[in-house]
Structures are given as structure tokens and as C-alpha cells.
Amino acid sequence: GDGERRAKAERMFSLMDGFLKNDPFSLQKDILNHVEYTVARSRFNFDDFEAYQALSHSVRDRLIERWHDTHSYFKRTKPKRLYFLSLEFLMGRSLSNSVINLGIQDQYAEALSQLGFEFEVLAEQEGDAALGNGGLARLSACQMDSLATLDYPAWGYGLRYEYGLFRQVIVEGFQHEQPDYWLNFGNPWEIERIHVTYEVKFYGTVEEADLNGEKHQVWVPGETVEAVAYDNPIPGYGTRNTLNLRLWAAKPSNRFDLEAYNTGDYINSVVNRQRAETISNVLYPDDRNHQGKELRLKQQYFFVSASLQDIIRRFKEAHNNFDELPDKVALHLNDTHPSLSIAEIMRILVDEEHLGWNKAWDIACKVFSFTTHTVVAEGLEKIPVDLLGSLLPRHLQILYEINFNFMEELKKKIGLDYNRLSRMSIVEEGAVKNIRMANLSIVGSHIVNGVSKLHLDTLKRTTFKDFYELWPEKFQFKTNGVTQRRWIVVSNPSLCALISKWLGTEAWIRNADLLTGLRDHVDNPNFHQEWKMVKKVNKMRLAEYIEAMSGVKVSLDAMFDVQVKRIHEYKRQLLNILGIIHRYDCLKNMDKNDRRKVVPRVCIIGGKAAPGYEIAKKIIKLCHSVAEKINNDTDIGDLLKLVFIPDYNVSVAELVIPGADLSQHLSTAGHEASGTGSMKFLMNGCLLLATADGSTVEIIEEIGSDNLFLFGAKVQEVAELREKISTLKVPLQFARVLRMVRDGYFGYKDYFKSLCDTVEIGKDFYLLGSDFGSYLEAQAAADKAFVEPEKWIKMSILSVSGSGRFSSDRTIQEYAERTWKIDPSRCPL
Ligand code: NBX
Known part of the structure; x- marks a missing residue:
């Protein structure tokens, strides 16, 4: 019963000596413990880098404690949650930021100086987490900091690239690129969740099946890989709230074992399995001309599929009716990179949860919002239909259906203006047929955001003119901000x-x-x-x-x-x-x-x-x-x-x-x-x-x-x-x-x-x-x-x-109030 559970919890708590203590003496003890047992060096002999490792692990412990409290609080109070979907996060270093947000920088400085170390010197030991290109990616990082600080119940989702943005080396004045194998020296800020995994499928065919007398489309995939979660705690400043940035890594799925056994070609099948890991291997450097690379599309879908499975599982744990989804979940598309989410949620709701198309579409549109970081049409992302059709055959069908319905609705509103219809179509006709990811994102979202006032004005006049005239109420701007922390x-x-x-x-x-x-x-x-x-x-x-x-x-x-x-x-x-x-x-x-x-x-x-x-x-x-x-x-x-x-x-x-x-x-x-x-x-x-x-x-x-x-x-x-x-x-x-x-x-x-x-x-x-x-x-x-x-x-x-x-605090508050409709949810002390 309840009493029993409580007694058990109290015993656990006292066994663990309550919460971690933050006075300099306790911090020193924790650091030295990590030197000895985590870093496995002698506490009488360790260098700056080892000190940095031990120090970060002691900070990590404190983050985990708050992370647990925050998430059990959210679980209990069931607020509407925001899921921020982004293929890029430029986090940089974490140590100083975490210690400052935890409010214990003075204590750490004192603890370290008594051990003969200087905090600033150790902080310099950390390498950057550069899982992104530029402004867009650093904006995501600033916004996560603000979401945590303002107590919003949010999660970030991204990819755990093994190679971040290339390192720039200058040789005789020329730029050379070197791989950024950033995990080489370990990453104390992530928590590997070996049991939080999802299967992500690719290729294959779509077949028609009969379900209770009704025809259904069933995707029979050709390849399966596994997504493993790595959680990165994001502490807020002046609050106990600590959010989660969940990054997915690809690893081979065990499903392949059977195949290896059947074909008898053991060595080749192991080599093939290994290819799965390439999906999350490397961040694409932004050249803003989209080349229709298969690996890039695979990354996008891998990210979308794993994140949505996780989100839907969490929703279903607490709710039993998808009608509630828009009241409990906001999904934000950071640029068009995660916009396959729109097709994926339709596939889940229609093919797997057996909702009717119209009902599913209504839910999807209420759940998604979208921010674009681009001005000119040439910068917008396109995916060749052939590529999409071979990698994700069922999604291509769904995209065609979304577009068909949209075109029908549009014809009713604007008549047979074929030029305008073809400009607004999600499918671009031509020598190479393309899916226009921006058109998809606008059609499937209830709010479309620009990143400054001038940006939105320009979009309304040029790139998104047709859409603005159709749905003026959808368009908003939220001027970017950065975190003063x-x-x-x-x-x-x-x-x-x-x-x-x-x-x-x-x-x-x-x-x-x-x-x-x-x-x-x-x-x-x-x-x-x-x-x-x-x-x-x-x-x-x-x-x-x-x-x-x-x-x-x-x-x-x-x-x-x-x-x-x-x-x-x-x-x-x-x-x-x-x-x-x-x-x-x-x-x-x-x-x-x-x-x-x-x-x-x-x-x-x-x-x-x-x-x-x-x-x-x-x-x-x-x-x-x-x-x-x-x-x-x-x-x-x-x-x-x-x-x-x-x-x-x-x-x-x-x-x-x-x-x-x-x-x-x-x-x-x-x-x-x-x-x-x-x-x-x-x-x-x-x-x-x-x-x-x-x-x-x-x-x-x-x-x-x-x-x-x-x-x-x-x-x-x-x-x-x-x-x-x-x-x-x-x-x-x-x-x-x-x-x-x-x-x-x-x-x-x-x-x-x-x-x-x-x-x-x-x-x-x-x-x-x-x-x-x-x-x-x-x-x-x-x-x-x-x-x-x-x-x-x-x-x-x-x-x-x-x-x-x-300040990104202002930006995030505007998003929360005007777009996501979420309220602060502050974890008690
Ligand atoms: O996003 C930038 C804009 O150029 C800036 O004006 C803006 O302040 C910033 C944040 O809103 N865009 C940007 O950084 N884009 C990319 O990094 C990018 C990455 C991948 C890609 C295309 C663009 N395929």
C-alpha cells in the first residue's frame, strides 16, 4: 500500500544520506571519490584533466538528482509538454554553465582551491559539444537553457553525432577540415539509457491488408536499426528544474541475427550490421544547397521515428485517448529538418492506432508548430521523390495524400489558378520531382514562425506570400534571443x-x-x-x-x-x-x-x-x-x-x-x-x-x-x-x-x-x-x-x-504563451 511505499522511500532516502550536500567539504569528498572510483586514479596523484573528469562527475551527480525530481514531478502533475525537435544543438562546454545554474560556483571554487586546483583552469579542459552548424543550432541551445530556467515542462530531442562540426585548420591561409571525434575523451554530461531503445525501419514495400473488413496499408520494411537514448540534463538557473535533452544514437538491431543465420554468410552480415551505426555518425555541414543525399534523409527519419515513438509511448502511459494529444503535447519543428514528423505521426495514428484519416489530420495540425530560419526560396529544403519513395515508401503515399487533400481544399478557396496551385503544392513537378519540406511544414502546422519582425515581413511579401494570403492567422514572429546566463x-x-x-x-x-x-x-x-x-x-x-x-x-x-x-x-x-x-x-x-x-x-x-x-x-x-x-x-x-x-x-x-x-x-x-x-x-x-x-x-x-x-x-x-x-x-x-x-x-x-x-x-x-x-x-x-x-x-x-x-527568456515566453500554450511547472524543493 501507500504507507509501505512511503516507508521504503524514507529508508532509501536515509540510506543515501538525503540529498547531495553542496558545502565545500562535501564537494571535495565527492570529487576525490570520483578521482579514485570513476576516473580510477589515485587520489594522491591526478592531473588537471583527471581533476576535470572527477569534478564533472560530481556535478553530473547533482544534475541527475534534480533531473529525477523534475521528471517525477512532471509525471505526477501531467502538464502539457513541449517537445523541441531539432537536428542540431550547439551546446559548447557544460561545466561552468551547469555549476552556475546549480548556484554552487563559489562552493566549487573554494573546494578546488583547497585541493590545489583552480576552477577556471579545469573548465578549460573540456572540449565543445558541437552538434550543429551555426546560428540555428546555438539558438536551440540557448532556448533549452531558457526553457529550463522558466520552468517549462519541455524535452529536447536531437541526434548524438559521433563527429560534430568539422574542426577548421588553417594551412598556409587555406581552410582544411578535420573530423571532430569529440567523444574520444569521454562525455560526463550524458547518461546512456541502454534500455530506452526503439526500432527504426527503412525501405521495403507497402502492402494492402484487410482489417475487420476494411482495407489498410501496411508497410513491410526492409531494414531495421535501433535507436538508443542518451540523456543530457539541462539545469535551469535559480530553480530545481532540470530538463532533458535526449539524443539518439544508431546501433545495429538484433533482428538481423536471424537473417545472418539463415543466409549462412556470417562475416558479411556482421559487416552489414555495422553499417547501421553510420546513420548517426556525422553532422552534415550546412552548405544551404540541398543535395538529396540518402544518408541525410536517413538521419532525419531515424531522428523523427525514434523521437515520436518515445513521445507517443509517454503519452499513452498517462492518457488513453488521442483526442487529448493536442492538450497534452506540443511538437515544435526547428526548421524543416524534422518535418517528416508530420508524415510519421499520420502513419502512427492511421496505420498503427487505426484512427480515421480526417481525425488524425486534425490532431496533427493542432500539435505541430514550425519555425523557419531561412529567407530566400533557394534556401528551402527539398527531397527528391524517388529517394523518399525508396527509403520510406509508406511515407511517400501519406505525403501524396496530404497534398491531394490540401490541393482539393485550396481549389475550393482560390479556384483553378494553376500557377498558384503548383507553387503551393507540397510536390514540386519537373525533371526531378521533389517534396518541398517547407510547404509540408506550413500545411501541417497551426503556427508558422519567423525569427525576427523583418524576417516575417519578408516571408509574407516573398517566399511564403501564397501561404500568407491563404492563412494569415497562422503566421507569427518570435524575435530570437540568447541566454544571458x-x-x-x-x-x-x-x-x-x-x-x-x-x-x-x-x-x-x-x-x-x-x-x-x-x-x-x-x-x-x-x-x-x-x-x-x-x-x-x-x-x-x-x-x-x-x-x-x-x-x-x-x-x-x-x-x-x-x-x-x-x-x-x-x-x-x-x-x-x-x-x-x-x-x-x-x-x-x-x-x-x-x-x-x-x-x-x-x-x-x-x-x-x-x-x-x-x-x-x-x-x-x-x-x-x-x-x-x-x-x-x-x-x-x-x-x-x-x-x-x-x-x-x-x-x-x-x-x-x-x-x-x-x-x-x-x-x-x-x-x-x-x-x-x-x-x-x-x-x-x-x-x-x-x-x-x-x-x-x-x-x-x-x-x-x-x-x-x-x-x-x-x-x-x-x-x-x-x-x-x-x-x-x-x-x-x-x-x-x-x-x-x-x-x-x-x-x-x-x-x-x-x-x-x-x-x-x-x-x-x-x-x-x-x-x-x-x-x-x-x-x-x-x-x-x-x-x-x-x-x-x-x-x-x-x-x-x-x-x-x-534574452532567449523573452523569446521562449512568447513561444510558450502564443504558440505552444504551455504553462510553467516548477518542481518543489
Ligand atoms: O538561424 C540561421 C540564420 O541564418 C540566422 O539569421 C538566424 O539568426 C539563426 C537562428 O534563427 N540559420 C542557420 O544557422 N542555418 C543553419 O545552420 C543550417 C543548418 C543546416 C541546414 C541549413 C541551414 N541544412
Whole structure:
């Protein structure tokens, strides 16, 4: 009975000595225990890495405790849950973030220092979890942190790639890719659930069967692999709630054994089994042109199938009627990558649970919501029908049926407008037939989200115009945000302390709107002095890193000017480099007296190019060639330096962003859906030099246009400029710097030719030439502001004060209230 269970529980609890204790002495005991029994080293002799391992295991224990409590609380109270489906999560390191969110960083620091270790040094031992490409993937990570902190009953689902995003190695200025075999040194943050497994099926045929006199489609699959769950606890800040990020790994299914036995070809069948594991082996680097690769489609379905089986099993444990599904479950599609979920849930409900099609469809549409991170139609994901039909024959049937019904409904509404019908169809006709994953996601979701106001406006006018006119009420925007826990508290401890001191509270760590309180001190000279010191400390840290990575010594008096993000033509790193060449050229032509008035600059560029993206790789090489010339010019000295930071990733970002004075966000207006890097720089008191694109428009609303350096054509103007692209006037300076590259001033003349061609008059799609004049003016304005330190610091303070709206806490709260309809559910202490 109940009493018996309670007595047993109490005995267990006392046997375990209650909850884990967090005083420094208990932490030391736990760390040493892990040194001896988990790491299996002597507690009298262990190095920094082993100390890091033991330390993380002691943190892991504390996470697991809270994880258990949170999940039994959710199980008991049965709130509506959100399942966040994403093929990418860029978590970075976990140690500092976890310890801070658990609220025991001081205790750990003390415990370690008594053992002769320094927390920060051990934290450096951890490698990044880089299971994603860029903005989209880091956004998922920030949003998980906010979901946990705001007590929402949510789960994340993803893939446990064995190889994360490639490591970028620079050899003679060229990018080379190396595999990121990140699990090599173990991963203390995951919990392997050997018993949480599901079978995932592929290939085969569809047959018709008779069930109680009714015809049914039955999928007879040809291949089975197993999905194993790996759970990654996500602690919230200032709450006991600890969510789960469940990542799936592929392993061979035991079903194959029988086949091996039957065919007698034992060795080959073992080799074949092993192939199953390749499904979750490697993350696809984003090149934004979808090539219809079978392995990629397999990954997507593997992920979708395992996640939905898990979700439906959990739902059925607590509920017995699928009508309740939309009240208990919200499924969120992070871009179109998991959008096969829509076909899969129909297959489960219709083929396996035997619901009628219409009822199943009604449930599906209520359950799904969708966020797109793309602007232009060419960036949207398509899957060749042939490929899909062979890998997932039943799903192709279902997709055709969904599309047929949609087309019928559409005809009733808009008549026989065949052009529009064919544009909106889920199936793209043509030489190669494709499934349009975005159309599927829009049709199957009740809400479609853009990632900034401007992004949604653009989608409504262009890419999704037809759908917007059909279902205006479906379309919303949720401006992206980033978590101040990682992007201030973890990465910029000095700024964190300063903010808390002047606000008189740490409450801003859970409520970023409070940062506006800093405005009260914006003219206080003492505050300015401390603010300046914080930036100095962070610049020193960054300067040391630069010297270690590239051998270049940089002056702390120079303006640290940073552009770090994936390399893309639309992000216009080339504009930055051409601007730097222009600056160099001006310096060379200046007399000694004038040079004294020049603001010294350290230009820092970092980012990875997709392995197959030739133009992006040439931009990286150009950056190195220009850097070589400038940095070795003794005539220039500290007035101008250019450094490329290799292998830009989350932990490099944590070092670079706090040390930046100026950061550049140069996308041609209308091309960056949102941009999230800018928000991290803003939170760290770094001024922005940017186009009016994506979320920058909203940043301006918060901090005012005189607190950043804005330049370039506006969205409305971009279309017009492109109309007259062959006659566009470009400034003389632009032609001049481009000529320098063409003429081989930086070497590699032939290699850079095709790069120069992309911005030649008439072909300059991203409008570097026509924005160049305005870009140089904005740069000049930045220089002018930098020599008035009081003004600069004030702008910096106002940037941080206005950054509250760009906390992912705000984004997540909007999603929860307007899209997912979920409520906070706080696990009691
Ligand atoms: O998503 C990015 C957008 O470009 C940013 O403007 C936006 O701020 C960010 C978060 O909403 N998109 C992005 O990062 N996409 C990918 O990384 C990507 C990955 C795989 C793929 C296509 C795109 N197949």
C-alpha cells in the first residue's frame, strides 16, 4: 500500500544520506571519490584533466538528482509538454554553465582551491559539444537553457553525432577540415539509457491488408536499426528544474541475427550490421544547397521515428485517448529538418492506432508548430521523390495524400489558378520531382514562425506570400534571443559582477529586462571607470589568445573590431576585408603627421566555410593574404593589424565577444533572417556596426540609432538596386581596392579572380559596391566615437541596458504563451 511505499522511500532516502550536500567539504569528498572510483586514479596523484573528469562527475551527480525530481514531478502533475525537435544543438562546454545554474560556483571554487586546483583552469579542459552548424543550432541551445530556467515542462530531442562540426585548420591561409571525434575523451554530461531503445525501419514495400473488413496499408520494411537514448540534463538557473535533452544514437538491431543465420554468410552480415551505426555518425555541414543525399534523409527519419515513438509511448502511459494529444503535447519543428514528423505521426495514428484519416489530420495540425530560419526560396529544403519513395515508401503515399487533400481544399478557396496551385503544392513537378519540406511544414502546422519582425515581413511579401494570403492567422514572429546566463554570466564574469553591483541585485540573471536599470548610472564617472576596466581585462584575455594562436602582438589601446560568424557571401566578410584594404591603402598614402590622428585597429575575423563552398573558402584565404601583407609592414605597426581566428566555435566565442569594442554585422538587407551574434556582442557592451537587417532593426528600436553605426541599403532599396544592377555606380575606392586584389597585390592573383568576379559591376548580387561608400562612412563614424572615450563608454553602457529584449527568456515566453500554450511547472524543493 501507500504507507509501505512511503516507508521504503524514507529508508532509501536515509540510506543515501538525503540529498547531495553542496558545502565545500562535501564537494571535495565527492570529487576525490570520483578521482579514485570513476576516473580510477589515485587520489594522491591526478592531473588537471583527471581533476576535470572527477569534478564533472560530481556535478553530473547533482544534475541527475534534480533531473529525477523534475521528471517525477512532471509525471505526477501531467502538464502539457513541449517537445523541441531539432537536428542540431550547439551546446559548447557544460561545466561552468551547469555549476552556475546549480548556484554552487563559489562552493566549487573554494573546494578546488583547497585541493590545489583552480576552477577556471579545469573548465578549460573540456572540449565543445558541437552538434550543429551555426546560428540555428546555438539558438536551440540557448532556448533549452531558457526553457529550463522558466520552468517549462519541455524535452529536447536531437541526434548524438559521433563527429560534430568539422574542426577548421588553417594551412598556409587555406581552410582544411578535420573530423571532430569529440567523444574520444569521454562525455560526463550524458547518461546512456541502454534500455530506452526503439526500432527504426527503412525501405521495403507497402502492402494492402484487410482489417475487420476494411482495407489498410501496411508497410513491410526492409531494414531495421535501433535507436538508443542518451540523456543530457539541462539545469535551469535559480530553480530545481532540470530538463532533458535526449539524443539518439544508431546501433545495429538484433533482428538481423536471424537473417545472418539463415543466409549462412556470417562475416558479411556482421559487416552489414555495422553499417547501421553510420546513420548517426556525422553532422552534415550546412552548405544551404540541398543535395538529396540518402544518408541525410536517413538521419532525419531515424531522428523523427525514434523521437515520436518515445513521445507517443509517454503519452499513452498517462492518457488513453488521442483526442487529448493536442492538450497534452506540443511538437515544435526547428526548421524543416524534422518535418517528416508530420508524415510519421499520420502513419502512427492511421496505420498503427487505426484512427480515421480526417481525425488524425486534425490532431496533427493542432500539435505541430514550425519555425523557419531561412529567407530566400533557394534556401528551402527539398527531397527528391524517388529517394523518399525508396527509403520510406509508406511515407511517400501519406505525403501524396496530404497534398491531394490540401490541393482539393485550396481549389475550393482560390479556384483553378494553376500557377498558384503548383507553387503551393507540397510536390514540386519537373525533371526531378521533389517534396518541398517547407510547404509540408506550413500545411501541417497551426503556427508558422519567423525569427525576427523583418524576417516575417519578408516571408509574407516573398517566399511564403501564397501561404500568407491563404492563412494569415497562422503566421507569427518570435524575435530570437540568447541566454544571458552563458553570454554574460559564464563568459564575462567581470561584467557580471559589475552589473550586479550597480543594479544592487542578481535578479537580472533571471529577468534581463532589469538591465535597463543601468541607465540610471550612465553618466556616473565611477561607473564609467569600472566599466572601462572590465573591457580592458577582457581585451587582455583576448590579446593573449590572439598571440598564442597567430603570433601577432596587438596593442590594447587599439580598437578591437570583430566579425565572427559562418562565412557566407550574403554576410559579406568580403566587404570587411575590402574595407581593411582601403584603410591600409589610406595609411600608406598618408604623411607621418596625419598618421598620428588615426585610431589604431585590430581587425579580427573568424568563421568556418562549408567544405564545398569554394567562394567562402577563397574569402578565408584572402583574409590571410591581406593579413600577411599588413601585419609584416613595419611602416604600419600598431595602426592596423588583421588576424583570422581559426576554428571559431562556442568556447572561442566566449573569449572573443567580451573582448570586442566593435562588431560587424554586414549582411545585405533582407538576407539575414535574424542574426544572434549581434545580441551577444550587445550584451557584452560592444558597439555594433551593422546593416538594417534581421534583428538589428529591433535592436535599433531598443537602443536608438545613435548608439550604433548603421549603414547600407535598406530592404526596400535592395530590390530596386538589383533591378539596375548592370548600371550601378560604385565608388572609386571600391574599384581601386578590388583592382589591388585582381592585380596580385596580395599574391594568388589567379586564385582570387573568381572571387573578385562575384562583386564586379553587373554581377554584384550582394551589393558590396553600392554599399561601400556608406560602409566607409560608418567606419569613420566609429573611429570618431572611439577617440571620445566618455561617449564610447556611454554608448557601450546603453547597449547593455537595451539588451534585455534579446534574452532567449523573452523569446521562449512568447513561444510558450502564443504558440505552444504551455504553462510553467516548477518542481518543489
Ligand atoms: O538561424 C540561421 C540564420 O541564418 C540566422 O539569421 C538566424 O539568426 C539563426 C537562428 O534563427 N540559420 C542557420 O544557422 N542555418 C543553419 O545552420 C543550417 C543548418 C543546416 C541546414 C541549413 C541551414 N541544412
